Amino acid sequence: MMFSRKVATIRVFFPRHVYPVSRSCHTTAPQGPHLDIQYLCDPKNITEISQNIANRKGIGNIQRVHELNNQLQALNRNDKAYEPTRLELVSEALKIPNRTHPHVSQYGDSPKTVTIVGAKPPDGPHLDFQEICKKLRLLRTDQLGNFSGSKSYYLLGEMAELEHALIRYVTSNLIKKKFELVSVPDILPRGVIEGCGMNTRGARTQVYALDEALHGPDLCLSGTSEMALAGYLAQKTLNRDFLPLRLAAVSRCYRAETSNLLEERGIYRVHEFTKVEMFVVTQPQDSDRVLEEILGVEMEVFGGLGLHFQVLDMPPCELGAQAYRKYDIEAWMPGRGLYGEISSCSNCLDYQARRLGIRTHDGFVHTLNGTACAIPRLLIALVEMGQRRNGTVEVPEVLWPHMGGKKLIGKQKHVPELRLIKNKKV
Numbered sequence: 190m191m192f193s194r195k196v197a198t199i200r201v202f203f204p205r206h207v208y209p210v211s212r213s214c215h216t217t218a219p220q221g222p223h224l225d226i227q228y229l230c231d232p233k234n235i236t237e238i239s240q241n242i243a244n245r246k247g248i249g250n251i252q253r254v255h256e257l258n259n260q261l262q263a264l265n266r267n268d269k270a271y272e273p274t275r276l277e278l279v280s281e282a283l284k285i286p287n288r289t290h291p292h293v294s295q296y297g298d299s300p301k302t303v304t305i306v307g308a309k310p311p312d313g314p315h316l317d318f319q320e321i322c323k324k325l326r327l328l329r330t331d332q333l334g335n336f337s338g339s340k341s342y343y344l345l346g347e348m349a350e351l352e353h354a355l356i357r358y359v360t361s362n363l364i365k366k367k368f369e370l371v372s373v374p375d376i377l378p379r380g381v382i383e384g385c386g387m388n389t390r391g392a393r394t395q396v397y398a399l400d401e402a403l404h405g406p407d408l409c410l411s412g413t414s415e416m417a418l419a420g421y422l423a424q425k426t427l428n429r430d431f432l433p434l435r436l437a438a439v440s441r442c443y444r445a446e447t448s449n450l451l452e453e454r455g456i457y458r459v460h461e462f463t464k465v466e467m468f469v470v471t472q473p474q475d476s477d478r479v480l481e482e483i484l485g486v487e488m489e490v491f492g493g494l495g496l497h498f499q500v501l502d503m504p505p506c507e508l509g510a511q512a513y514r515k516y517d518i519e520a521w522m523p524g525r526g527l528y529g530e531i532s533s534c535s536n537c538l539d540y541q542a543r544r545l546g547i548r549t550h551d552g553f554v555h556t557l558n559g560t561a562c563a564i565p566r567l568l569i570a571l572v573e574m575g576q577r578r579n580g581t582v583e584v585p586e587v588l589w590p591h592m593g594g595k596k597l598i599g600k601q602k603h604v605p606e607l608r609l610i611k612n613k614k615v
Contacts, residue, residue, distance in 0.1 A: 317524030386511030
């Protein structure tokens, strides 16, 4: 931060550009949510909110919110019960999910197919990603449980090169689209993660929390750089003339989720991976349009890679707590014989902005996010689509400049083959 006596602004520095914000900008940690209590506690909205919670399979209880609000209204601020009641009201109100786009509310539990891009490859036989990588010595997932835990992996040789080529290809495209690259931390305060709409406690959480005895009670590993980017802007009043603010980050993502499904085997669902994320802050009247722009960027990136994919408008039960509308992109994975999700983008309206205090002088902004590149699943789609009969894998032409001109991936002769040896009991 840089303060000036002559200029009544605080300037927040991003790569290559400066974004002025108001002098009223706070630089401390998030100070608490600014919930839309007027909407939540209007009796006319109870039925709408209850139905929305049911459709989204959420855990909020709007009736309890109204009970607590009525109790609070009857109390004097000096009453001992006032503050505990207020805190419980805030806690219950935070559980209420975001509103749902009216079109999406009609989908039931099934997504709507928006468009299909590209074509499936000719009929097989097609090997799946694990089989291809084993033959070419491109990946190791075996015998890592005692070393780095389950759902871990090593990318080897030209597969690791392909990972970095994808990152360079995607980030260069985002820069052309006027996104600013930001390098972010992977350890975040619990309040920032929860402000983005993720639960950090309980048996069903996907968030890794650091040891409280060693690091304090409020630090967690980030599940996506969206959280760090949102946290950076927490408690800031932005200049509306600089919106939409388009940010992007490359980061490691940590997910405690597990799966025993056959179709999610290998590196399809892992605990740690690299991802390029887009995060956009915009004025409320522009967020619907910006969501379509983010989707267009994703489709351009994946189309350039020669993938066959479908775009789905997701139903309420797939929106989580924070999304107002969400598009998923599923790529065809011929070795598995199915479509697998490789990307999504969401419009969160002011859900995150209210919880984190991100606003302009006119009110709270809208935040949106989109996955430009999630490495493991994108590798699966590319390798399975690019496999050749002679065992090699074609590299998409747009990646040739980022792989030193390599057009094919073959067997990694310098990578030793993994052989399991049983120890003899003495």
